[in-house]
Amino acid sequence: MPEAQGDTETTGGPPRRTDRRPTMTDVAQRAGVSRALVSLVFRDAPGASTATRERVFRVADEIGYRPDSAARMLASSRSKVLGVLLTVRNPFHADMVESIYPVAEQRGYEILLSAASPTRDECKAVDALLGHRCEGLLLLGPTLPTSYIAELRRKLPVVSLGRHFRGIDVDSVHTAEAKGVRQAIAHLVELGHRSIAHIDGGRGPGAAERRKAYRAAMRKHGLDDYIRVLPGDQTEESGSAMAQVLLAEREAMPTAVLAGNDRCALGLLDVVWRAGLQVPGDLSVVGYDDSHLAHLSHIDLSTVRQDPNRHAELAVQCVVDRLDGVRDEAEEFVLEPKLVTRGTTGPPSQSGIMRFPSGDGVET
Amino acid sequence: MPEAQGDTETTGGPPRRTDRRPTMTDVAQRAGVSRALVSLVFRDAPGASTATRERVFRVADEIGYRPDSAARMLASSRSKVLGVLLTVRNPFHADMVESIYPVAEQRGYEILLSAASPTRDECKAVDALLGHRCEGLLLLGPTLPTSYIAELRRKLPVVSLGRHFRGIDVDSVHTAEAKGVRQAIAHLVELGHRSIAHIDGGRGPGAAERRKAYRAAMRKHGLDDYIRVLPGDQTEESGSAMAQVLLAEREAMPTAVLAGNDRCALGLLDVVWRAGLQVPGDLSVVGYDDSHLAHLSHIDLSTVRQDPNRHAELAVQCVVDRLDGVRDEAEEFVLEPKLVTRGTTGPPSQSGIMRFPSGDGVET
DNA sequence: CTTCATCACTAGAGCGCGCTAGTAGAGCGC
DNA sequence: GCGCTCTACTAGCGCGCTCTAGTGATGAAG
Structure with missing residues (x-):
């Protein structure tokens, strides 16, 4: 049976899903350039004229193209994704998550959230993150055993927020x-x-x-x-x-x-x-x-302020530095708390x- | 300068990251079977003997293999991932997230969380989810405009929890x-x-x-x-x-x-x-x-109970049914609230x- | 004996992208 | 004319996986 893959104009196909997602090839064809060029443009890499760049973006916008992060990370073997383990009920975690997003974005990383809860332990939550190819992990107040963290660290950069693990090569950001x-x-x-x-x-x-x-x-x-x-x-x-x-x-x-x-x-x-x-x-x-x-x-x-923003900043920087190979030994960032009366x-x-x-x- | 990247077998490579992540090929080689067979086993598809199955799993475990979801979703063009939009500070959302995880898992789907916050609007959060190839979206108490939701719906199944959108082809689960x-x-x-x-x-x-x-x-x-x-x-x-x-x-x-x-x-x-x-x-x-x-x-x-578990169940089922092509017209699930004195x-x-x-x- | 179904397994073509190597063409000095 | 560099672009491999179309081996039916 003929399989009309519905594109811009619907073709009353079988009871399948919605429109096929546009790919880089679609953009390239429509813009009259090569696929590689589109890739260049979207990676913001040098080698494309301003005119072409604009055209590509315009066309992409027209057909609703959005880079596929799965393919991207597969090809580059860099996912540019940081995983965040949190406890969904913890308001301080919520505060930190809010701070992490903008900081990570600025450094060019995406954030993947994975929640631990009474019915979903931290190991499981971390596993999910690993499965999604996170390059680094931010653990918010982890209660995981040191040995497990050490094991994790052998696979990827890990930073623990709010808790310091001594004796293992894991960065941490916490308050004094x-x-x-x-x-x-x-x-x-x-x-x-x-x-x-x-x-x-x-x-x-x-x-x-x-x-x-x-x-x-x-x-x-x-x-x-x-x-x-x-x-x-x-x-x-x-x-x-x-x-x-x-x-x-x-x-x-x-x-x-x-x-x-x-x-x-x-x-x-x-x-x-x-x-x-x-x-x-x-x-x-x-x-x-x-x-x-x-x-x-x-x-x-009245409370003792732990600056979630600063926590986020340092933690993201920590992981990113590790990924860039800037640093090699474990670092412990100790932040100044501040009593707020x-x-x-x-x-x-x-x-x-x-x-x-x-x-x-x-x-x- | 020589950079001893301590791993099992050092290969004096460039100053790169930690151990290369094991792939399906590694497992196949070590188990003495083809890559395809390993794939079969991990997808739990028929066509492998029990003995082989076990051996593959054992070997995989030994070398710490974990399927790469990026590659998987790229190849299958099914990500088996559902995106969840939430407001990170909302405790009721937290309750629902906790319920969504097990339900989705049981249906064979993973969950990706994306948080909206004062500094990160819902559109942005949704964009992140789309970039990660979610097949369906669960929106927890969305405040997005109807037109935007309708637009979204053209791309993928969407279910709104806690809020009903009338006039558009979007499923919803909410309380009476x-x-x-x-x-x-x-x-x-x-x-x-x-x-x-x-x-x-x-x-x-x-x-x-x-x-x-x-x-x-x-x-x-x-x-x-x-x-x-x-x-x-x-x-x-x-x-x-x-x-x-x-x-x-x-x-x-x-x-x-x-x-x-x-x-x-x-x-x-x-x-x-x-x-x-x-x-x-x-x-x-x-x-x-x-x-x-x-x-x-x-x-x-004393409060009016909205069952988060039931919300989660129905919402996940809603989206999954759509993905399986079981259903075609919008559905509105109205749950019975219950006063808890x-x-x-x-x-x-x-x-x-x-x-x-x-x-x-x-x-x- | 042949034929055919079934089981256990393999070969190999992509999925959408990044990225290296390469090409065409323009500009420039000699 | 030559070689050279620089810009703007393209070809095509391969990331790790899924999945269709096979292959051989075995056993039962004819």
Whole structure:
């Protein structure tokens, strides 16, 4: 049977798909040049006159030609694609993704997203990226084991955002967690807080460092006795659960909490607000990340800013440099965090319940 | 300078990247069969003995072979890839993405994610997907103009989730918005509410229908005089902004609010809780979507459930059917919404005075 | 015996592009 | 005329795979 491959004018063919996608050959024919020339033009390579260049673009536009990235990457054995592993529910990841797109584009790379979720583990998500010929991988707060990352790294450049892997040849971009935590604690202490608890981030990126830094900072301020790490996991759930725990303590409750991240802080805030406490009067709360949730006006969360844009920039540059063979040894970019004081921190209330027994060694 | 590129067998090549990726030919050679046979095995096509099949898989595993999807889609002119357009910040989209992955996989399709954001409009995101040879498109709550969608549809099967486009040959999967709204209003009325406001979703998916249904439902219950649509846009911001507006009204404040979606409800709740009001006593709140945010234990939001899993299933099936040529005319899948009553709805408190205990807890 | 179907496998032509090597023609100096 | 360079273009191979059209080997039917 004759198979009329519908082109510009439909030919009432079999119940097949829509129009055949135009190829470079179509453009070449219509523009009266060779296929190679069209290729030149689309790669923005030298060797075509301005007039021809324009004509080619015009014709391409007319017939709706769009370079086929599959063929392109096959032929060039360069895909110009970077894979991004993210957790789809994480707002800070969302922030970074938004920053990654423009940076990658500027460097001439496309971005492929692959989401990990409860039902789709990170390995699987990474596999999908590899199958699509990514040249490099940006892993957002990966929880993959070090050995797996090392294995990955043998295949392609990998950069981990928000988590540093020591001992293996993998680049990383993360914040100087300790510094951020120190700033947060210093801020709270300056406001007059002494009983400052920390909700831990569990196995989450940066959690271990934050925990450690919290303890150190508290000690530095002579608040050893107030050190209190509550278990958590960087989700709203853990924030609200810990809020319940704290509320149950009433008078013994800390006057400030450093949450494991913004999500955790939000969970906590919701419960605290709901219980009728004043923030920051009855409880000051500091988050971590400064994800877009934090600066919603009604939340107005004091938090430690991790610049997603800068993360993105460095990470993309990292991978691209590796691909260009500019660099050979692992690099660790440590970004300066910055405490952003908003509305959830303030002096502990003077008028309410006296939380601290005055005159037993605690300075005021 | 000599560049020892540590791989298994160094070939002192140019300062190139890591190990060459193994190809089908490598597997074939090592397994002592033809390339075509390996192809057969990996496509799970008939024509290979079980023994050979196993051997091929074993060898492939040994050398770390992974089919190259670029080459595959080029050769087959079937990419087996579906593109998903999402807004990376939208939690309901996150829910749907999570559901789409397994469903697509089961149908033998891969998923490519492309995120729209304030700095990357939907057109651009769609373009990226097209460049990657997606065979079909799932658009999550698209805000693209109808004409653009129609144009897209001429190139490939498209299904819109959460929004219906009338008059064009595009499939859609969405909830019977009116029904959900009716359930919500009926629930509130039954609890004794009369003054029920609605925060509008602006141009968001389903917003127009919900608005209309809200008005109709209120009228049905004889509450014409209480009809009140507050402007909004399905974000936390609009929820909190409207909460401020309502709080300022004190005694005149409605006793219940139907928010444009869950995010909006959350923004509203935060402000209301913070102001010291009791939910649901002083104000009942109903969301829309039942995104994962809604059932966080501390939020415990009454909301109208839109089943993301079912959305995903139908949408994928929709596109796949089109690709298989099973169907030819546009189809509209309307899903049953289901009111989920949780902790944010209850009878209104008897006296309006109760709602503002101290008389100056709220700034105006 | 021949014929034919079936099974297990192979040869080889593309898919749409990138890219190297090459060509035609113009311009220029001698 | 010659050779030379430079610009503007083209021919055609091959990236890693799929897929049609085969090939030989085996066994059953005639």
